[in-house]
Amino acid sequence: MRPTLQFLSDQLIEQIIAEGREIMCKLGIEIHNDLALLLMHNNGAKVDKTASRVYFTQSLIDNALAAVPHAFKLYDVYGNEAVDLSGFNVNFTPGSAAINILDSTTNKFRKPTTQDYVRYAKLMCKMNNIASQSTAMIPSDVHEKISDSYRLYLSLLYCDKPVVTGAFTIEAFEIMKNLQITIRSSKENLKAKPLTIFSCCPTSPLKWSEVTSQNLLDCAAYSIPVEYIAMPLSGFMSPVTLVGTLIQHTAETLSGLVMSQLMNPGTPVLYGGSPAFFDVRYETTPMGSVATMMIDCAYNEIGKYLGIPTQAYIGLSDAKALDAQAGFETSLGAALAALAGINNISGPGMRDFESCFSLEKLVVDNEICGTALRLIRGIEPKEDFPSLPIFEELLREKHLLIADHTRKYFKEEDYIPGTVISRANRSRWEEEGSTTVGQRAMIEIEKHIKAWQPTNLPDNVKKELTVLMENESRKYGMTKLPNID
Template identity: 40%
Template sequence: MLRPRLDVAEPALIDRIIDEARTILAEVGMEIRGPALRNRLLEAGLPATPAGRILFPADVIDRALASAPSSFILYDRDGRPHAEIGGDHTHFTPGSSGLKVQDHRTGFVREATTADFVEYVRLCDGLEHIRYLATAFSTGGDIEANVSDAWRLYLCLLHSKRPVVSGAFTEHGVPRMAEMMQLFRRDRNDLIARPMSIFTITATGNFRYSEDSCQNLIDCVEAGIPVEIVPVTLMGLTAPVTLVGAAVFHTVDTLAGVVMSQILRPGAAVLYGGAPAEFHMRETTSPMLGVKALHLDAINAQVGRRLGLPVQAYMALSDAKELDAQAGAETFGSALLAALAGVNSVSGPGMLDFVLVFSLPKLVFDNEVCGQVLQLVQPLQVIEDLPTRPLVDAQLAEAHMITAEHTLKHWERSLYLPGPVYDRKNREGWERAGAKTLWQRAVEEVERRLAAYRPVETDPHIVAEMERIIRSGMSADAPLPAIPDVADRPGIEGGDSRRQRRFRR
C-alpha cells in the first residue's frame, strides 16, 4: 500500500545538499565548547584545526550513519511499547519551550504555574491523536530554576503513563532526570532497552555546540535516552536567506550532532530534527510558520530520510496570538505538510505566539487537526469497492446508498467526523446548540476532558524518591509547589469566560 508522500526536491539536489554539508564538516568543522565532549571526540581520533575546531572526516560520518538506527521504539512508564519512531509513522506531540500560558478560564496570557502544568498533563493524557507528552512550558517562579526541568518531568510521570519529549535546562540537568526515569525500570540497562523519553539537544547555530548542549548530549546518550538534534536555523540571520543554502547550514548542524551521538555510543537512538524560522528584518520577528520556513522543514525531512534517520520537526503550531483563522490555517497546513513530508515526530500542538505561549483550548483543537491529518495520510486501500458494479446496482435499485450493505458495513471507518471542537453542524443545528464560537467549544472540551481524567496510580515509594531527587538540587529550606487534587479545579459557567464576555460587548 502506498502512503501519500511529498518530496519537494529532486533526489540529486538532496544528495548535493548532503555532500556540501559533509565537505563543510570535514574542512571547516564545528566549535565544540563542552570540554568533556571535545576530549571524547579527540580521543576518538577526530582531527582539530589550529583554531581548535573539530573536523569530521568522511569515514567518521559514514560509520556514524551506518550505526545510527533508522527507527526505535518509545515505551510507556510501565515499559510497554507505545510508539515506533521512524519508517512511515507520523506522531504528534505538544510543542515545547513555552514561557507563558493562555488561561482558558479568562483568555488572558500570564506566567504559568505548577497547577497549569498539572492540568495540561491531565488533559493531554486523554487526547487520542497526540501520541505522547512533552514538557510543554515552564512553570514560572514557583520552583527553583535549578530543578525546574526535573519538576516538569516529575509532573508528567506522576499524572500520565505516556512517554514524554523533554530536555534539561542546565549543563548538568540530565542525570537527575535520568535517575527519576530509571525508578520505573529495573536498572540503567533496562532504561536503555526501553526508553520512555526523547530529549532535545539544541544545536547552537554558527557551527557551534554550547557547553550545555555538549554535556546534555553525553549524559543522554550514556543514559540511553534518545535525542533529537534540533538546530534553530534562522534564514537571513544565522543561515542563508535562500532555501538550498539554509538547508546546507541546517544539515551541517544536525549531522554533526548525529555523528557525535554515535561516537559516544554506536547505535544510540537519534532523530534528525529542526526548528527553522524566517528572520524578518521589517518586523524583527522569526516566524516558524512562514511559508519558506515550512518549505525548509520539508527539505530537512527529505534530507533526514535520505540519511536513513528518523525525523523530527517543529510544525503543527501557530505564530498567531489567539485561536483564530490564522492559527487554524497555520496548524492544519503545517501538520499536513509534516505528515506528507515524512516527519516522524511532530512537535507543536498547543503552541501560539512564536512558541512562547501554550494554550489548552488550542491543544484540543490541534488534537482534532492531527486526527484529520492522520486520516488523510493513511494508505489508499480497495475496500470491497472494486469491481464497482454491485455498488452501481445498489444505487440504481434504491436511488441512494444510505442503507446499502456496503455503506452500513464501512461508513464508520471510511468517513471521519471530528469531535465537538470542530463545527460540522448545519446552521440550524449550530444555533440550537447555542451558536458557540470556536473558542467556546474548545474551552468546553478542555473542561469536559479535565473532568473525565482519572488519576494514574504511582508507587508511593517511587513518588517519595522522585521528590528526594528533586530536593537534592534545591536550597535546604525551599518548598516544593503544591500539586492540586483533581477535585480542586475551579469551574467555569457554561463554557463562558471573561474573555468571551469581553468579546461579546
Template identity: 30%
Template sequence: MEKFKFDETLQLKILTKSQVESMHEKALYVLENLGIIFAYEEALDLLEQAGCDVDRETQKVKFPRELVEKCITSAPSTFDLYDREGNFYCTFGDGKTRFNPGSSASNVLESDGDTVRLSNVKDLKLLTKVAQSLPHIDFVSSSIVCEEAPGELGSQYLYYTEMQNSIKPIIGGATDAAGVPRTFKLLTAVLGSEENVRKKPYTIFDICVTSPLKWSHIGARNIIDCARMDIPINLISAQIAGATGPITLAGCILNHTVEILAGLVLAQVTKPGHPVSYGGAPCIFNMKTMYTPMEAMECSMITAAYSQMGHYYGLPVHTYAAMSDAKIVDYQAGSETARSGLMAMMAGCSNVSGPGGLNVIAEMSIEKLVIDNDYIGTLKHLEKGIRFDETTLAADLLLEVGSGGNFMTQKHTLKNYKKEHNYSNITMNYQERAAWAKEGKPTIMDKARAYVEDIDKQTICPLSEDQRKALDAAFIEVCADAGLSEDVAKDLIKKYDEA
C-alpha cells in the same frame, strides 16, 4: 530506511535527487574544512580519539568524511518507545507521523482567548492531563516552563509533573548541563529500575545546537550523557534565517545539515548505534517587522527540505509545526497550523512538535491543543490512505442498487462508514445551521473550553502510591544535587499537589 538512498514513498519532495546529493557533499566539505565548535572538553576528547582534527584553543573540530558517513550508517533508522507502565507504545521512525504539544512556552493564553500570563505548574498539570486524554496527541512534552521552578532545577520539575499525569511517552530535554543524569533519577523512580529506563525508553531528549555551528557545553554534555544512559536523542537546529543562519533557504538547509551531522557524530562515537532523530525548529528573520516567525511558508519549505536529508541518511525526522505565530486563536492560527501540519506529514516527519502553540511557541493555549487534536485527526485519516479492495470498490453493490438508488439502507454502509470516514471530533462543527443554533451557537473555542473544564475535574492515570513516594524521594535528591534545600524541594511538591 536504507542509508544514502532516496525514499521512494509518496512524500512532499522540495529538493531533487541531485540537490540532495549536492547538499550532502557540501556539508561534508564544510565539516572537513571549517568544522564546528564543541565547547565541552570531554566531547573534544571523544571526537579526537575518533579521528577528528581538534583545535583545543578554539574548541573547533574538523570531521573526516569517512567518520561522518560511518556514524550516519551506525545510527538506527527506527527505535521503540514504551509508556510509563513499561508497555510497548510505538516504533519511532516507522513511517507514521506522530504529534506532541509545543515545548518550553513561558506564557499561556487563558481560556478567555485573550489574556496572556506567565505559565505555572497548574497549567502544565492540566495541559498534560488534556494531552493524555486526546486521541490524536501521541506524546506529552515539556510544553510549559513553570514560573515556580527555580532556575537551578532545569527541566526536572516539568518531568516530575508530566510523569504523574500521563502514561504517554515524554518529549523532553534539559536546560542545564546536569539535566540528563538528574532526569534519569526521576525516570528510575517511576519505572522501577535503571534497567527499565535503559531497555524500555520512555522519553526522547531534545538537544539544541547553538546556531551557527556551535554545540555548547550543555548541548554536548547532554548528547554524551544521553548516549551513555540509553536515552534516545532528538537533535535540533533552531537557526533563524538571516540572523543565526544564511538568509537563503538553501544556505539554511546546508547549515542545518552540518550542525545536525556534527551532533550525530558525537552521539555515535560515544555509543555506536545510539538512536538519534534528525530534528529542527526553523525560523526566519522578518526584515520588515524584526520578528522571527516559525510558521512562515519559508519555515515549512526548510522543514520539507531537511526532511529529505534526514530520509537520505535513513533517520527518523522531527520538526516544529501544527502551531502558529498568531497571538490569538483566529484565522491566522488555523491556517498556519493546518498548512504546516499537513506539509510536515506529507514530508514524512516522524514527529511533529507544536500543537497548542502560539507566538513563536512562546505561548501555549490548552484550548487550541484540543482544536488542533481534531485537525490532526483529519491528517491521520489522510495518512491511512484509501482502502482499495473488492469490498471497498463496491462494484457488485453498484449493480445491486443501480441508477437512482439509495445507499443509506445498505448493510455495506453500516459496516464501513466508521472505517471510511473520520468521526473523532470534539470541536469542529459539522451540523446544519438549525441544529447548531438550537444548541446555543457554540463557537469552536466554546467547545474546547468546555472540554478542558471537564478534564480539569478528572483524575487521570495517577501514579501508584509506591511510585509517587519513590518519585518524591528522587525529586528531593535531584533538588539537593542542584543545590536546593529539602525545604525548597518539599515546597515545590506542595505547590504541585495544590495546583
C-alpha cells in the same frame, strides 16, 4: 497508496549533504565541551582547543552514519509500545518549553504554574491523535534550576504517554534520568524501552554550547534518545536561500550525530530541527512561514536519505489568538509534515513563536492532527470491486446508511472530529449557543479534565518519583513542592 510530498531530488540531497560535510571538515564546528573535544581528538578529528573548534573527518561522519539506528520506538510509563519512529510513520507531540500560557479565563498571556501543567498533563491523556506528551510549559512556581526536571516529574505522574523533553542545565540531567530509571526500574530496562526523547539544540551558526552538548553526551551514555534541534535562521544566521539553510542544518545536525555515536554507538536519535525563515520586517522567527515549513520537510528528506528517523517543529502557529491564522498555519504545517513523513511532529498547542502554550489550541490541534493522520492513509479500495452489488443495494434500499459496507467503513473512510469542530448546520449551531471554536475548546478541556483518572503507575513508584523531586528541590532551597490538588 500513502500520499507523500517531495521537495528535493536525490541529486540535490547528495549535493547538500556533501556541502554540509565539507563545512564540518574545512570550517569546523565550535563545540564548547571538553569531553566532546577529547572524543573527537581521540577519533582522528583535528581539534583547536583554544577556539573550541573541531575539524571533522569524512570517516568520522561515515562511522557515525553507519552506527546510528534507522528506527526506534518509545514506550509509555507501563512499558507498552506507544510511538514507532520508523519509515514514514507519523506521530504528533505538543510543542515544548513554552514560557507562557494563554489564560483562558482572562485571555491574557502569563507565566504557567504547577496547576496549569497538571491540567495540561491530564488533558494530554485524552488527546487521541497526539501520541506522546512533551514538557510543554515551564512552571514558574518552582526554582528555575528544577523547572526542567519538575515538568518531567509532573508529566510522568499525571499522564502515561512517553515524553519529549529536555534539560536546561548540565546538572538537571541526573534527576531527569533518575526519574526515568525509577519508572523502568533499571538502566537496562530504560535502554530497552525508551520513555523520553531529549531535545538538544546546537546554536546557529555551527556551534554547540557546553550545556546542550553535555546533555547530548549524557543521553548517549544512557541510550536515551535525542532529537537534534538545529535552528538556522534563513537570511540572518544562515544563508537566505532554502538550499543554503539546508546545508547549514546538515552540518549542525551531523555534528551532533557524530558526538552521540562516538559517545555510545547505536544511540537512537532523530534528525530534527526548528529552523525558520527570518522575518525581516518584525525581526521574528516565523514558524508559520511557508518557507520555514519547506525547510522542515526538506531536511526530513535528507534525514530519510541518511536512514535516520526525523523530527520537526511544525504544525504550530505564530498567531497570538485562536484565530484563522492559528488554524491555517497549524493545518498547513501538520498536513505538509504528515505527507512528508516526519516521524515526530512537534507543534500542537503552541502559538506565538513557540513561546506560548494554549490548552484551547491543543484541543483544536488534536483535531488537525487527526485530519492529517487520515490524509496520509490515502485512498484504498475497500470491498469496492465489483461495484454492482453495492449500487444494486442503493437502488433497492434507496439509501446506504445502514448497509454493511457503510457501517464497516464510515468511521475509517473519513476522520470524524470531536465537537470542537462545528459540523452542525447553522440552526443547530445557533440552538447550541452559537459558540466559537475557542468556547467549544474550553468546554472540551473541562470535560476531559473532569473525566481524568489517575494513571495505573504503582503508588510506590509515584512516591519514589516524588521523593526524588523533593530531594532535588531542597538542593535549591525549596522546603516543599507546590500544592498540586
